[in-house]
Amino acid sequence: MSCPYLSYRAAAGDHEFDTERAYCTAAERFVEPMRADICNDRYDLDHERHCEIYREHAE
Amino acid sequence: MSYDSFLADEPVIVTAALTGGVHGKEATPNLPESPEEIGRAAAAAERAGAAVVHLHARRPNGERTFDTGRFQAIDDAVRRHADDVIIQHSTGGTAAPDADRHRPLRTDPAPEMASLDMGPLNRYAHLTSENTRGLVDSLYDEMHERGIKPELEVFNDGHRNEIRGLLDRRDLADPVYATLIFGPGTLTRPTPRNFLTAIDDLPEGATFNTLGFGRHQLPFATMGVLFGGHVRVGLEDNVYYRRGELAASNAQLVERVVRVANELGRPVATPAEARAILGLRGV
Numbered sequence: 001m002s003c004p005y006l007s008y009r010a011a012a013g014d015h016e017f018d019t020e021r022a023y024c025t026a027a028e029r030f031v032e033p034m035r036a037d038i039c040n041d042r043y044d045l046d047h048e049r050h051c052e053i054y055r056e057h058a059e
Numbered sequence: 060m061s062y063d064s065f066l067a068d069e070p071v072i073v074t075a076a077l078t079g080g081v082h083g084k085e086a087t088p089n090l091p092e093s094p095e096e097i098g099r100a101a102a103a104a105e106r107a108g109a110a111v112v113h114l115h116a117r118r119p120n121g122e123r124t125f126d127t128g129r130f131q132a133i134d135d136a137v138r139r140h141a142d143d144v145i146i147q148h149s150t151g152g153t154a155a156p157d158a159d160r161h162r163p164l165r166t167d168p169a170p171e172m173a174s175l176d177m178g179p180l181n182r183y184a185h186l187t188s189e190n191t192r193g194l195v196d197s198l199y200d201e202m203h204e205r206g207i208k209p210e211l212e213v214f215n216d217g218h219r220n221e222i223r224g225l226l227d228r229r230d231l232a233d234p235v236y237a238t239l240i241f242g243p244g245t246l247t248r249p250t251p252r253n254f255l256t257a258i259d260d261l262p263e264g265a266t267f268n269t270l271g272f273g274r275h276q277l278p279f280a281t282m283g284v285l286f287g288g289h290v291r292v293g294l295e296d297n298v299y300y301r302r303g304e305l306a307a308s309n310a311q312l313v314e315r316v317v318r319v320a321n322e323l324g325r326p327v328a329t330p331a332e333a334r335a336i337l338g339l340r341g342v
Contacts, residue, residue, distance in 0.1 A: 008120075017084060019120050030085035033122045034153060034182070043154045045186075052184035 003047035003054055006031075006039040026057040061258070064287025070328035071320050072289035072336060074111040074268060075104035075309050079295030080152065083121040087298040087305050092117040094129070098136025103310035104293075105144040108317035110333035111172065112137060113210075113291065115149045116163070125152055125159040131166045143330040145339065147172035147210060150198050153188035160194060164201050171339045173202055174238075175209040177218035177225070180245035192224070199229055206340040210268070211237040215247050219260050226262060235265040236337055238291060241279050242272030249275040254282050266336070273297050280316045284325050292316050 005026040010017050015030055022036035023029070031039055038045045047054045077100045078091050091100040101112040114137070116129040134146055148163040148170040164173055175198055176190040202209050209231070211222055222237060239257045241249035247257060249271055258267055269283025269290050270276075276297040280290040292312040300306040300315075320327050334341055 015085060017121075021083075021085065021120050022122065032081055032085065033083045033117065034081045036122045037154065038183075038186070043156060043159075045154050050183070050185045055185075 002041060003039045003051065005054060005057065006047075024053060027053050061287050062285065067287075068324070068326060069287060070326045070332050070336065071284055072111060072268070072328045072333045073109045073313055073316060073320075074113055074147065074289070074291040074293075075101070075107075075109035075313050076113040076270075076291055076293035076295035077101060077104065077309050078115050078117065079293075080115040080117075080123045080149065081295075082298070083117070085121075087294060089305060089308055090294045090298065091309070092121045093119070094132040094136040097133050098138075098140040100309050101137040101144055102140035102142070103308060104313045105141045105330070107310040107313035108327045109144065109313045110328050110330045111145040111147050112141075113147045113149060113174065113293070113295065114170075115151075115295070123152065123155075125155055125162045127162045127165045130163050130170075134166050134170070145172060145330050145333055146170045147174065149174045151176050151188070151212070153182050153186060157194050157197065160198060161201055164198070164205060164207060168342050169205040169207050171334070171342060172208045172210055172337070173198075174212050175199060175202070176212045177214065177221040180214045192221075195221070195225060196228060199225065199231075203229070208232070208236065208337055208339050211235065212240060213237050213247075213257070214240050214245055216253075216257070216260075219257065222265075223262060232338055233264060234336075234338065235262055236268065237261060237265055238268040238270050239288075240270045240272070241275055246272065249279065251282065254279065255286075258286055258288065270296060274299070274302070276312070277315065277319075281319050281323075284316075284320050284323055289328075290316055290320075 008020040022031035271279030
């Protein structure tokens, strides 16, 4: 299951993109591609274990 | 290689790391992500003096992929736009399954070179890129089978031990080619003394490539030029041209290091010269 703070959007603040990209609603910024694997729980990654932003906001 | 190599006017190979797999256009809009963008960036980097392009693959939304087909699309775009540049695929990939790490090696034709991470490194606060010896060996074996030259990525001092271990386990073709990486965190701490220690500690006959992260890119590339090594620059490792100013392109970073090499009197290798220096199979 993906991170509840994950959304996909094409624009936010000063950033605008041609395609929708991973956006962290907790950190209020677009997500680095490698972090997006954590947001999406791809491979053996898990946002609850591996993402410091999620852990901070979940506390 | 050493200062003697500099004095002997041996050509310096410039590698352009065009896109990487960690950050994307959210870091800089100038970073290429699509096959077409990467193909054009490769051609511009080659015109600027790069002999090698180091490539990662992205999904259409910029996220990482290890898909062979996506690497093929990138290679096709690079060959369409560039002249003779050497293609080097990344096999790096934090947390990606071992099987996925092999997929960049399976394009047709195979890349002439591919990266081979020498060991673990930390990512963010709770993540490690493992790069076990078992994975290193299996990636090396497939590279050997397909005629791909491994670029041994040395993220820290212990990884130089891992090169020696790999040489004990496998028969690497000469010259052994290692990329020495300097920067924060798990990387070797970026000091000139550490750089000299690293190049002195390589196996006999090895040649090296120099990679400094962020603000260390230009000074470490300059040291690589001076001490007879090769250099890697590009937006994968550094998105700035100078403090507070984003680089306009990969080519701009290549142009700068080529100017440094020219000023220091070191010739810049063409792709054909780089193939001869590294013992590549050609395509």
